[in-house]
Amino acid sequence: MERGKGRLWFHTASVGEFNTAKPLLKRLYKDHHITLTYFSPRAKRYLQSQEGKGYFHELYRLPLDLPPFVKSFEKRIKPSAILIMERELWPFLLLSTKAPKVWLNAYTKGGLLERLLSKRFSLILAREEKDAEKFRSYGISEVFACGNLKFVFEEPPPVEIKLETSKLLVAGSTHPGEEEVIKRVYERLLKELKEVKLLIAPRHISRATEVLRLFQNLGASLRSKEEEGWNVLVLDTLGELFSLYRYAKVSFVGGTLVPVGGHNLLEPAYFGKPVLYGPYTHKVGELRAFLEKIGLGFCVRDEKELYKTVLRLFTEEDTEKHTTLKEHGEKVLECYLFHLNAFLEKVL
Template sequence: MIFLYNLLLPLAALVGLPYYAVRMVLTGKYRKSLGPKLGFYPDSKVFSGLGGSPRIWMHAVSVGEVTAAAPVMAELRTRYPRACLVLSTSTETGREMADRLVTEATAHIYYPLDLPFVVARMLRRVRPDVFVPTETELWPNFLTQCRARGVQVVLVNGRISPRSFRRYGRTRFFWKGLLEGLDGLGMISETDARRVQELGALREKVQVLGNAKYDSLASRTSDDLRAEISRKLDIRPGSPVFVAGSTHEGEEAACLAVYRRLLEVDPEFQLILVPRHIERGDAVADLVRQAGFKDIFRVSEMGGGRRRKGNRIVIVDVIGELFKAYSLATVVYCGGSLVPRGGQNILEAAAWGKVVLYGPSMEDFEGEKALLEEAGAGISVADEEELLARMLSLLADPEQLKRRGEQGRLAIAANAGAARRYADLIGRHLAAR
């Protein structure tokens, strides 16, 4: 299977390279990461300073996975103060988030492209005792070479979404061998554990250990962080604010229509729009203007010295501000859900004690949805009209809004502890070497 995989890699490169080349030229995306992903680092000190023991390499694809990796890395640093802890990411936005969140890492690097010679070079440089992928990021050449070098591979915060399960299921014959070769699999839920076993993981290696994102969120909220974003966006505490987070194409129009109706109830309402992909900032700004709103402030403009001065609508088109923006919300909509994208992370808003509304497409966040709905802090809506109706109902009863939000915050806090369990799992495999 690996031979066939490597035979097909050049074909995949021929198909994919023109697309990525165009994106690089037009948007600047991938310029920072392409060289390192091929093993080229202009600063050789990145690897010359990798001393310490044990040697643990954790991988988090992008922003979401970094938030899960952060508390695990913090726990590992506490347990192994002299360890070499390397964190890799696949995306530039993930790397930016890692630089801010995961200060315990000895080094931050990009995950190598799954080419045999590149993988071999990076493994020689890092020399891990244990490799720790988060969620379900599995690359055949990398895992094969880890096995050949005696590197333990321990999956943490593992999850298999319904879409991934269907996709992997069509090529189960390929993934079965890779999953059987993993040394340990820590999964978020019983559903994830069942799915990974059906794909080929050995039952005795699979454990259900919970979601490390609960630990990350519970530790990140603070009055100082809320005050920081309040000053930055010039929004007074207690002002009525509608935050639409992680929106995808097709959702901003619905949010703008809802916002127009909220203004009829309270003309002081402000809107913070946070597109899931910041490169859509121009398109979202155009959409806002087409909807008749001219008073717009884009956070990316702050780099040029502009400051918000009472603008009605704020577009957050920079990375790393969504979590803080949720702290200002009176009402929250979390995107990727009124369109068929499987949802986005609804826990970030709930960690601040906010009731979260979302559409029917939440397949990738079933556990989080169940937790918040049981606590009364998560509300599913079918469409734009129901979104407005449920928001108006909540706004009409501020005490209920506050109480339900607090119940969600407490539910997240009660589920903390997964980071410690994942560190235990990693520790057992370090001891077994």
């Protein structure tokens, strides 16, 4: 083995769980040989695209959950420990393997099967204290509440824009029906505030030219061309929105004023920016609750509330909260690494 202290078998269900685990994987990669397995066939292509990026050394589909297959795979890769993300509680994976097991980002749903299988873990790192308490009630002692790994992000690469004011509203992942509302709100803001700018990112960049036409009379430019002195910048490039939220004074996340269900509410909060969203957040309810809990989330029911809230936040002296999601995420990640490294020191 070329690298590290031992082999780790790290299992995630699909793309979402893998992305949640990426900051943790990157830190573990430096000291351990990581064999990543996945369950969803649809995840294969994406995970293959992540090879060589410092997350894992080997990639395999999870073997069929029957004793001969699970035992054979374990014998083949010889892991020192098995790390399992979230609810991937495959009975024979847990019952037929010999290596000590760690349950990461764990949360409870209850039931007899959960009670029985959770006892197969040598260490459980839970999302919340209520989950940890439930696991302890099953008779498991090595349980710690570290927080939700979904709220841990990798630092996005820096990007630059031509901006001469701190008054920037960034509206990300917008849909038809929302851009028209944002335009009317922005027109009203121009009457109240000096040098206010708007950066708008349609959810599908194929619509960028359509959105540009909507804002053309307000001095709009495409990000790919970025003319001098723009008032409205329409994002038509991939992979930049997360980084560009750092320039916002206030942010709005789309798919929420129309019945889509919401998109990533956490990216603006990573930089400590207030995050506004409409009432349609059924796909991101957990993220919304978290942001409102830490004082960074604001639900606006309609155009009138959106205007009033943006104006209030623009005119407040300090809209950036002292605790950013970045700081929160660093604490969560350090908790996971502390307990995980202590455990691995014992078993490797």
